[in-house]
Amino acid sequence: MPGYRLLLCVLVSAALMFLDTRFTRMEVVRAQLSTLVAPIQWVVSLPSEVLNWGSLAFSDQRALLEENRRLRGQLLTLSHRVQRMASLTAENVRLRELLAAGQRDEVPFITAELLSLDTDPFSYQMVIDRGRRNGAYVGQPVMDASGVVGQITSVSAYSSRVLLVADASHALPVQINRNGLRFIVQGTGLYDELNVMHVPDTADIRVGDLLITSGLAGRFPLGYPVARVAQVEHDPGRPFATVIATPVAQLQRSRHFLLLFPPSPAEMAGEGRLSPDAVEAALEVVRQSLDEETPR
Numbered sequence: 001m002p003g004y005r006l007l008l009c010v011l012v013s014a015a016l017m018f019l020d021t022r023f024t025r026m027e028v029v030r031a032q033l034s035t036l037v038a039p040i041q042w043v044v045s046l047p048s049e050v051l052n053w054g055s056l057a058f059s060d061q062r063a064l065l066e067e068n069r070r071l072r073g074q075l076l077t078l079s080h081r082v083q084r085m086a087s088l089t090a091e092n093v094r095l096r097e098l099l100a101a102g103q104r105d106e107v108p109f110i111t112a113e114l115l116s117l118d119t120d121p122f123s124y125q126m127v128i129d130r131g132r133r134n135g136a137y138v139g140q141p142v143m144d145a146s147g148v149v150g151q152i153t154s155v156s157a158y159s160s161r162v163l164l165v166a167d168a169s170h171a172l173p174v175q176i177n178r179n180g181l182r183f184i185v186q187g188t189g190l191y192d193e194l195n196v197m198h199v200p201d202t203a204d205i206r207v208g209d210l211l212i213t214s215g216l217a218g219r220f221p222l223g224y225p226v227a228r229v230a231q232v233e234h235d236p237g238r239p240f241a242t243v244i245a246t247p248v249a250q251l252q253r254s255r256h257f258l259l260l261f262p263p264s265p266a267e268m269a270g271e272g273r274l275s276p277d278a279v280e281a282a283l284e285v286v287r288q289s290l291d292e293e294t295p296r
Contacts, residue, residue: 107221107260107261107262108260109143110134110135110261111256112257113128113255113256113257114126114128114255114257115127122189124163124164124166124167124170124191125162125163125164125167126164127159127161127162128142128159128160128257129158130160131156132156132157133157133158134259136155137152137155138153138155139152140152141219141224141260141262143258144254144257145254146225146249146250147224147225147227147247147248147249148172148213148224148247149164149165149249149251150162150163150164150167150170151163151170151220152259165226165227165247166188166193166194167189168186168187169187171184172213172226173216173217173220174212175212175213176205176209177209177210177212178209178210179204182214182216183197183198183211184196184198185226185227191251191252193230193244194226194244194246194247195243196211196243196244200239201234201235201238201240201241205229205243207229207230208228209228210225210248211225211226211227212224213226218263219262221262226247227248228246228248230244230245230246231243231244
């Protein structure tokens with residue numbers, strides 16, 4: 001009996017296929033049959049759709065819960081840092097009052113964006129979209145969100161060329177944030193390496209020390225992060241240690257920058273912060289250091 005049913009189904013299917021190819025009226029019948037079968041197909045596929053939707057909903061919920069947990073942890077960490085920063089700020093104000101020191105003014109700045117990078121493999125320079133019309137000038141310090149990027153070397157009406165700290169011809173005075181020791185940092189031609197020049201073998205400098213701008217010469221204002229000490233090698237036969245630092249600025253990734261407008265040495269002297277003789281002496285020391293250490 002089952003064999004007859006199978007044979008009957010095959011014959012009916014063959015007949016329907018024959019009629020479908022010979023007569024156009026079968027299209028109407030097929031459309032009506034499809035309309036009748038559609039609810040059945042929807043009911044049959046409903047369990048799998050519900051399972052798929054449920055799995056997606058649960059996975060999204062887990063992802064949201066995990067993200068929420070992570071954000072709560074970050075919020076607690078940032079809240080702790082803010083509280084600590086408030087305490088340090090208050091302590092700093094009290095100490096400055098004891099020392100009769102004036103408040104540090106905020107350094108004005110404008111934002112800039114990367115236009116292009118220098119194609120010369122031996123030169124580390126870039127072009128930004130701020131120029132003379134925006135107040136940019138030669139020697140102006142350039143920062144990103146992490147630290148010092150470099151300084152402007154040439155200015156046009158609408159753009160400026162920036163020499164990066166990684167360039168071998170760039171040097172700037174820095175000091176160790178931990179103890180105030182001052183040195184000169186010079187580029188090496190590598191994005192992730194800076195040389196700390198003429199470090200005495202007995203100097204108190206350690207791996208991990210943060211190097212910040214010292215403010216000497218008045219070009220870079222005091223206190224901006226430049227690099228972090230990555231390697232210190234002492235050679236008993238040499239008077240100076242070999243010290244390598246890593247720039248804190250994202251030299252290969254940053255696209256947005258700040259152009260700082262620090263007060264000039266003459267303005268600082270006029271406000272009583274430095275005497276003219278002290279300013280001139282500091283300028284002369286930095287010029288001599290740069291002349292001795294810049295490659296020719």
